[in-house]
Amino acid sequence: MNEYKLERSLKAFANRRRVAIIQYLKRNTEASVGEIAGAIRLSVKATSKHLGVLSAAEIVTRDQRSLQMFYRIARDPNVISKSIIHLL
Numbered sequence: 644m645n646e647y648k649l650e651r652s653l654k655a656f657a658n659r660r661r662v663a664i665i666q667y668l669k670r671n672t673e674a675s676v677g678e679i680a681g682a683i684r685l686s687v688k689a690t691s692k693h694l695g696v697l698s699a700a701e702i703v704t705r706d707q708r709s710l711q712m713f714y715r716i717a718r719d720p721n722v723i724s725k726s727i728i729h730l731l
Contacts, residue, residue, distance in 0.1 A: 652724050655700035660685060661693050665716065666731050668703065673715040700724070 654708035655661055658723075663683040668674065694714055696724060697703040702724050706713045 648721065649723060651700045652702065652721060652727075653703055655696050656724075656727050658693065658696075661697055662691070662731060664690070664693055664697065664714075665702070667726060668714060668716050669728065669731065675711045675713050676704050677711075679714065702728070 656665075660683060664679055667679055667682050671678075676687055676691050676694060679694070680687045683690065684691075691712075694703060694705070694712075698705055698714075701717055702720055704713045704717050706715075717724075720728065
């Protein structure tokens with residue numbers, strides 16, 4: 644893993660809202676932006692931005708169905724991300 648990808652992964656976990664999103668997805672496997680936003684008590688817009696950061700760091704994957712976007716933890720995250728997710 645190069646330094647850029649490592650930095651991007653670590654920065655993605657360096658926010659309590661994003662950590663809450665990962666914890667929610669660990670418990671629920673897959674969820675829409677609205678479901679996640681409701682669970683962590685954050686606006687849909689802000690939740691979507693946090694999910695974008697996690698997606699760019701390849702920690703979560705997304706799947707669009709009709710007008711909704713669904714997220715889940717990536718099947719094969721990098722070693723650092725996998726270790727952090729396990730600790731959560």
